[in-house]
Amino acid sequence: MKRYRLRGFGRRGLVRSRLGNLFAFAAMSLLAFTPAASASTTIRISNDGGGSIAARVSEIESIRSRGQKVEIRVGYCNSACTLYLGLPNTCVSPGARFGFHGPQIATKGLTMLPSQFEKWSQVMANHYPRPLRNWFMNSARHSTDLITIKGDQLIALGVSQCV
Incomplete structure (x- = not known):
């Protein structure tokens, strides 16, 4: 059976993707809850x-x-x-x-x-x-x-x- 791997979503790519999402979410959360914004x-x-x-x-x-x-x-x-x-x-x-x-x-x-x-x-x-x-x-x-x-x-x- 041949295994296909989507480009950029190998083990390292998946970790990078999740870390990127986590950092993006954290940055958006900080912007949403800063006193200056509200x-x-x-x-x-x-x-x-x-x-x-x-x-x-x-x-x-x-x-x-x-x-x-x-x-x-x-x-x-x-x-x-x-x-x-x-x-x-x-x-x-x-x-x-x-x-x-x-x-x-x-x-x-x-x-x-x-x-x-x-x-x-x-x-x-x-x-x-x-x-x-x-x-x-x-x-x-x-x-x-x-x-x-x-x-x-x-x-x-x-x-x-x-x-």
């Missing part, structure tokens, strides 16, 4: 009802590492969405609305254990500028109802205003 992207938030605190914290850390800007100019930003307010490149418009409440279990009717309530309250508070953090810990975290405030009140508490 930093120019502005994330615009509008009509965001919130969601999982843990998932939002993970997203925020990713945004922070890329140095992206977050703008909340119109609509509402409730619950876990408000965690964006602690990012250094976040700005709000005076007319945007923000809803705050304490941490809750996603399943209605279940009460969070006190230790979990304290833990998640602190996680949330750590994502706010200091004056907003103090207000949240003293007032909003104890509410199960949404406490709505406008962007101009947040600006008065030290959040940057969009220009």
Whole structure:
């Protein structure tokens, strides 16, 4: 039986081909995830009802590492969405609305254990500028109802205003 070998894909050629692909993939991956490539992207938030605190914290850390800007100019930003307010490149418009409440279990009717309530309250508070953090810990975290405030009140508490 005669064996045919494709040119360039002998044992050495196959290794070179795989190494070449690996290096090309690594180079493309580095370009895709460099801060310079992503930093120019502005994330615009509008009509965001919130969601999982843990998932939002993970997203925020990713945004922070890329140095992206977050703008909340119109609509509402409730619950876990408000965690964006602690990012250094976040700005709000005076007319945007923000809803705050304490941490809750996603399943209605279940009460969070006190230790979990304290833990998640602190996680949330750590994502706010200091004056907003103090207000949240003293007032909003104890509410199960949404406490709505406008962007101009947040600006008065030290959040940057969009220009």
